Amino acid sequence: MSTDSTVVRDAWRSFYAAAQPALDDWQAAAAEPSVTQAKRLRDLLAANRDTAFGRAYGFANISDAAQYRERVPLHAYADLLPWIERAQRETAAVLTAQPPQFFERTSGNSALQKLIPYTPAFLGEMQRALVVWLADVYRQVPEITFGRAYWSMSPPLQANGHAANGIPIGSASDLDYLGGSIVAGLAPTLIVPSFQDDVAEWRKQTLLTLIAADDLSFISVWSPTFLSSLLRSLFEADNPGHAATLGWLDARLPIPRKTALRAALAEGTCEPLWPRLAAVSCWMDGPSRQYATQLRARFPQVRWLPKGLFATEAVVTLPFGSGEGCPLAIESHFLEFMFDDGRVREAAELQRGDIAQVVVTTGGGLYRYLLGDRVQVVGFTGRTPRVEFVGRTGAQCDLVGEKLDETTVASVLKEIFTDPGEAVCLAPCATAEPPHYVLLIASSTPRAANAVATEVESALLRAFHYAHARRLGQLGPVQVRHLTGSPQRLAGALQQAAEQTGIRAGDAKPRMLIGRLDTANALLALTGN
Incomplete structure (x- = not known):
């Protein structure tokens, strides 16, 4: 109708x-990301200088990003959790001058579901x-x-x-x-x-x-x-x-x-x-x-x-204009980027090809928060970097010490499965003895299961901790499960497993490695026949 x-x-x-007016402001801001980001940081610090967190870290005496990095450490969620728990108990200003309107749950793809403060400013x-x-x-x-x-x-x-x-x-x-x-x-x-x-x-x-x-x-x-x-x-x-x-x-x-x-x-x-x-x-x-x-x-x-990179905790990029990737949302939060060697750079300092983890400071009270998303610079809008999502840094599965992470698994699977008509992911089977990983393949043309299992296993053995767990017999070899029919069968099973384990339908994210054990168990149960 x-x-x-x-x-x-x-x-x-x-x-x-x-x-x-917002569109005009954005285009002007994209031309001067360093100026835009400096103002964003000043505004955030000034607005929250008299909170418990702001007093603890001396917001009133911070004048620029360099001082901000010196005084305020990087925070994982566990580091901010005591402050967030205070914000759930107290009525005084803990993280932000504005009280949260609500605490939103993250979509839950990690084992720890987080509560994120949503203020009017955020x-x-x-x-x-x-x-x-x-x-x-x-x-x-x-x-x-x-x-x-x-x-x-x-x-x-x-x-x-x-x-x-x-x-x-x-x-x-x-x-x-x-x-x-x-x-x-x-x-x-x-x-x-x-x-x-x-x-x-x-x-x-x-x-x-x-x-x-x-x-x-x-x-x-x-x-x-x-x-x-x-x-x-x-x-x-x-x-x-x-x-x-x-x-x-x-x-x-x-x-x-x-x-x-x-x-x-x-x-x-x-x-x-x-x-x-x-x-x-x-x-x-x-x-x-x-x-x-x-x-x-x-x-x-x-x-x-x-789509841009919108997370429950922050908006990192927004779709705008043409070209690869999406430009950084420099008007929304203060953004930093941590490289694998520990260097931290601001948005305006990034260069094409850089790959780094996103660090955000938001009006919701997340300060120098390690978002866990890795992005790669693929172009520019004005002087503002355009980036693509690469994967999660914290998406890891560790049944017996093998420490498999999504970046490693994605690299292995992309190397082996190059046909766009195939969909694949790796799910831990923790209930088996010994535990092992199951490779789920959805395609209209079946592969020889033993040959695929051997190829994937050989590639995973290049990862030190996985190889060590296999040598000790703590972990069994990869097994293969083929889903006949359309590659979308795997997409449907992933979606259903996510929903069954408390992830909102619209928030379920495709993964090449299923890190949450309850979601992995649901996925294996759904594809068992």
Whole structure:
């Protein structure tokens, strides 16, 4: 069912007019990243100088980034945890002068789920990046205004509560992030499925709502696996829920949409379903690259737009302009970059080809926080670096001391699996005796399992700690599990396993190494047959 196109276009035009000053400011800032970042740091320190943290580290006496690095150490989450716990107990200003509106849970791909303070200042930092991004999308692809948009907004998968001082823990939905922003003025353009407590029911209702929308013109999701997992039940006859899903939809769709769905199934693409669809935005680098490439075949008519690096803790990049990667969000937070040798550089000091870990200081009270994301400089917008996500530094699995990390595993698997029609990941099987790793391969053409296992095992043995654990017999050899059919079968299983273990549907991230044992166990159970 379509909506009044005039309402949608007027909302976008009003938004773009209101966003124009922010867009102009961003372009000026991108030309002078050192000036922009110096001001961002000064503002953050001045705003929070009289907090408990600010007094402890002498914010009042810090005049530049060099002094900031001297006085304030780098912080992992565990280092900031005592301060965050104080902010959940006390009513005085602990980390920030503004009290948090809520504490948001991280998406949970690490074993430790973190609580991140969300203050009005921090929400403003994230919203500013969203405004610039959406204004640039409108400028690049005006056809998105020809119909409504779907933005992935996931219901919470865990019950929300309150801290000891009464501050809410967990947001009700992703819509909470938009309050007070001009982005909220785009609400009339959105297709919003009803939230359901039951995740399976919510997914069905989301699919129904999308198929019913004949005017869908823009899709914005985080992970491509989220969208591909919705579509699998439509297009893949070997999916266990295929027939039931089609029957359920057939009983609820109006005749014109049933006809469009049949045409899409016959063609194998989504073009007959959504002829106005102009753009799809999702993660397209790092481990998401292979899944985005596979998903594009379902949408031959659309413009594909990369997502920036938005984490629960910070926004690092925002999509803007053309070229590889995305520019750093220099107006939002103060950004630093730590190299493998321990050197720390500011945004304006980065050079093409540099690979470093992101360090953020935010209006939410994260000071010199090690985000754990590694990025590579691939170009520039003005003088501001454009970067691509490389992988996580802390994504590690250590059953018996083997210390496998995602960077090592990704390097091994990319070297062996070069066919874009294959999807792979490595999952620990901790319940076996001895424990071992299972290589999951989804492709239409099976490989010889023994040969693949030997090749992957040989490559992993180049990692000292893995080889040591194998020599001692603490770890068994790699085993191979082949998922017949489309490569998207693995994407769907990864998505389902993430949801089963408390990760919001829209936040589930593709991984080449599954570090969380409960997610790995769920994935192995789902693919066991």
